[in-house]
Amino acid sequence: MDLLFWAPVVCCGALAGASTGFLGTYIVGMRIPFLGICVSHAALTGAVYGGLCGLTGPMLLPPALAGAVIAALLLGTLDPQSSRIDSNVLMGILFSLTMGLAFLGLGLYGIYDISDNEVRSLLWGSLNFCRWSDFYIMAAAAVLEIVVVAAFYKELRAILFSRVHAAAAGVPVVPVWTALLILTSVVLTVNFQTVGGLMIYSLLTNPAVAAFLLVKGYGKALALSALFGLLSGLGGFLLAAATDLPTGAMIVILSSLLVGLAWAISGLRRRAGR
Amino acid sequence: MKAPVVEIRSLRVRRGGRTVLQVERLEVVEGEVVVVLGPNGAGKSTLLKCALGFTRPNSGEFRVLGHPVWPSAAAPLCALRRRIGYVPQMLAAHSEMPLTVREVAAIGRTGIAGLFRRLTRSDWNIIDDWLERLGLADLAGQAYAGLSSGEQRKTLIAKAMVQQPEMLLLDEPTANLDLFWREQIVDLLQRLHEETGLTILLVCHELEAVPPCCRRLLVLRDGRLIADGPPENVLTRQMVENLYGSRLRLFTADRRYAAVPVGEAFI
Numbered sequence: 001m002d003l004l005f006w007a008p009v010v011c012c013g014a015l016a017g018a019s020t021g022f023l024g025t026y027i028v029g030m031r032i033p034f035l036g037i038c039v040s041h042a043a044l045t046g047a048v049y050g051g052l053c054g055l056t057g058p059m060l061l062p063p064a065l066a067g068a069v070i071a072a073l074l075l076g077t078l079d080p081q082s083s084r085i086d087s088n089v090l091m092g093i094l095f096s097l098t099m100g101l102a103f104l105g106l107g108l109y110g111i112y113d114i115s116d117n118e119v120r121s122l123l124w125g126s127l128n129f130c131r132w133s134d135f136y137i138m139a140a141a142a143v144l145e146i147v148v149v150a151a152f153y154k155e156l157r158a159i160l161f162s163r164v165h166a167a168a169a170g171v172p173v174v175p176v177w178t179a180l181l182i183l184t185s186v187v188l189t190v191n192f193q194t195v196g197g198l199m200i201y202s203l204l205t206n207p208a209v210a211a212f213l214l215v216k217g218y219g220k221a222l223a224l225s226a227l228f229g230l231l232s233g234l235g236g237f238l239l240a241a242a243t244d245l246p247t248g249a250m251i252v253i254l255s256s257l258l259v260g261l262a263w264a265i266s267g268l269r270r271r272a273g274r
Numbered sequence: 275m276k277a278p279v280v281e282i283r284s285l286r287v288r289r290g291g292r293t294v295l296q297v298e299r300l301e302v303v304e305g306e307v308v309v310v311l312g313p314n315g316a317g318k319s320t321l322l323k324c325a326l327g328f329t330r331p332n333s334g335e336f337r338v339l340g341h342p343v344w345p346s347a348a349a350p351l352c353a354l355r356r357r358i359g360y361v362p363q364m365l366a367a368h369s370e371m372p373l374t375v376r377e378v379a380a381i382g383r384t385g386i387a388g389l390f391r392r393l394t395r396s397d398w399n400i401i402d403d404w405l406e407r408l409g410l411a412d413l414a415g416q417a418y419a420g421l422s423s424g425e426q427r428k429t430l431i432a433k434a435m436v437q438q439p440e441m442l443l444l445d446e447p448t449a450n451l452d453l454f455w456r457e458q459i460v461d462l463l464q465r466l467h468e469e470t471g472l473t474i475l476l477v478c479h480e481l482e483a484v485p486p487c488c489r490r491l492l493v494l495r496d497g498r499l500i501a502d503g504p505p506e507n508v509l510t511r512q513m514v515e516n517l518y519g520s521r522l523r524l525f526t527a528d529r530r531y532a533a534v535p536v537g538e539a540f541i
Contacts, residue, residue: 029371151390158381161369161418165430168326169437170356170385174348216372216417 006241012130012138013233013251016191019142020200021207021229022149023187025222026180028208029160034091035075036188036204040197042071042098043189044122048105051119052112058137060118061193068185071098076181127195127237127247134194141190148183149222152176157218199248203229206255210262228258276303277340279441279473280325285334287320287497295320295331295497307467307474307487309505312494313517318477319363321494322443325475326360327351339440356385359434361427363445363477372417375410375429376401382436404432408462424455431462441473442466448483460485481509486529493517505531 027036046067047060055063071094078090085093109116149156155176158166167173192200207228211221236251243250280302287295295317302308310318323329324336327343336343341354359382383397393401405411408428413421418429427447434442444463448456460483467474467487478484484491484505491508493501495517501508506526514524514533522533 025371029369031370154380154384154387154393155389157373157377158384160371161373161378161381164328164362165381165433166384167328168355168358168360168362169382169433170352170354171381172348172352172385172389212370212372216415217374218371218377221371 008132008135009128009130009247010234010237012135012194013127013237013247014230015135015138015142015233016127016195016200017203017207017229017231017233017236017251017255018226019138019145019187019229020191020203021211021232022222022226023145023184024204024206024208024229025211025225026156026160027184027204028212029221032087032091033201033205034088034095035072035184037197037201038075038091038095038098039068039072039185040188040192040200041095041102043068043185043192044119044197045098045102045105047122047193048102048109048116048119051116052105052108052114056118058133060122061137061189064122064193065185065189067098068189069182072181072185073178076177122193122197127199127251130194138190138194141187145183145187148179152179156180160218195251196248199252202252202255203232206259207232210255210258213259213262213266228255232258276305278303278337279306279339280475281335281337283335285324285331285336287317287324287329287331293497295324295494297321297334297499300492300499300502302473302475302490304473305471306490307463307476307485308490308492309484309488310475310477310492310494311479311481311484311517313479315496316494317497318479318494319445320497322360322445322475322477325443326355326358352385356437357440359437359439359442361430361434361442361444361447363449369419372419374415375418375421375425375432376405376414378418378429379405379410379432379436382433386437400438401432401436404435408432408435422455424451424458427451427455427459428462431459431466435466439472441475444474444476446478446483447476448478448480456480456483459483463487481514481524481531481533484531488529505529 027033043064047064050060050063075091106116155171158171159176163173188200208225210228211224215221215224232251232255236254237247240247240250278301282297282300285297312318320329324331325338330344339357379401383393387393387397405414410428410432448459463485464487466472489504491505492499493508509524509531511524514522518533521535523536525532525534
């Protein structure tokens with residue numbers, strides 16, 4: 001194995017797993033996993049139109065980020081009571097709208113005779129082609145994630161339980177919730193570029209679910225979810241290298257297996273406790 | 275003379291083209307235990323939500339602890355909410371995350387501690403003290419989601435009490451509880467008032483949930499205040515019939531009240 005070539009790939013896979021797994025603790029904790037898929041597809045839409053405007057490579061990041069932030073803020077700030085639409089339904093509407101806009105944009109690539117290969121690869125990701133420059137961007141997003149979580153650690157715990165309870169206790173919910181939504185957009189967009197829209201969803205959901213099955217308490221769940229994400233990213237890559245199977249698929253399957261294992265352990269514990 | 279903690283003047287709340295709450299004048303003074311009774315849809319929960327600034331009235335004045343709730347900017351509203359303990363009506367599982375009982379109770383200290391500051395040892399001592407006082411110390415490390423409804427309700431009361439509030443608002447704290455837990459919660463409210471002298475505004479629709487320390491009962495119907503006075507004056511046979519129908523008879527013992535079905539259909 002060419003270590004110089006594969007080292008950034010392994011590091012990107014591990015970091016994507018850890019940072020997305022860490023973020024997933026909040027997304028799954030608040031029962032809004034669909035927010036992840038919605039935001040990442042809004043990022044795809046942003047990238048599609050960025051590409052139509054002639055942007056390429058890392059320059060696709062700003063329009064992708066703009067799409068993700070707009071979608072996250074729309075979902076996060078619309079009040080289901082005043083709009084009379086459940087937030088899951090709103091996510092469904094926004095998801096289909098962003099996908100429609102993305103496919104419309106892809107159609108325009110054909111009309112204007114522009115290559116859409118780079119934009120299409122975003123949906124599936126290109127982990128095996130990650131370079132150190134990608135790793136640095138992902139590391140910056142991971143640092144931002146740690147800073148935001150450290151700054152609002154206890155407020156996020158309150159919001160995780162219930163935004164109504166947090167607001168009633170005098171927690172400034174709006175700025176903290178907005179910060180979490182923007183963080184979600186940044187982490188998903190940055191990782192989406194390298195690991196793809198489909199894989200990012202499994203890394204956002206599975207490590208957190210596995211952690212919730214095994215431990216009690218906020219700090220432990222955050223740490224274990226990040227660890228499971230890291231194991232999925234790293235283990236998935238090593239499995240793929242050993243079997244010559246697709247890396248993305250291996251990461252998804254490994255993270256799903258972790259959920260199965262955690263579920264089995266939790267079931268055995270419950271039986272032993274009876 | 276005791277200071278008013280709730281002052282309402284010409285309050286009107288309209289939603290969906292109808293008036294859901296209309297109160298001309300109401301004052302609750304420090305240390306009072308006031309129970310707001312009324313059938314479903316009477317405007318009881320709206321009253322509490324107005325007090326916390328969650329529902330904006332269309333007109334009128336609503337002052338809590340001397341401060342106007344509306345119009346109020348976000349920061350003063352947060353500061354006001356930190357002085358009020360609130361136990362909401364819904365008990366649905368809030369989070370997928372297995373937060374512990376101690377962590378849920380700690381939500382009450384989160385706003386008070388302020389942004390960018392950790393909870394101090396003193397905050398955690400207050401939290402542990404209230405868990406101990408409410409008989410939850412043994413459950414402190416347990417996942418909130420794994421508790422019974424009654425234990426969850428007690429945890430939410432602990433969350434409100436760790437704020438060391440000047441007023442406690444409870445929205446149907448005995449709803450969906452069995453008789454054992456209903457009595458536990460009623461006893462707990464009685465004990466809280468005896469020990470702290472706290473002002474309590476309790477919304478419920480069961481007479482059985484009125485604690486003995488309640489010396490003032492408000493009755494809401496269709497958003498309007500139709501009675502206000504001591505329970506023994508307000509809870510007449512006529513009022514019970516008016517609220518709940520003619521097949522219920524009122525029973526009273528040791529400042530507790532119950533509406534019991536009578537008549538041929540129930541013999």
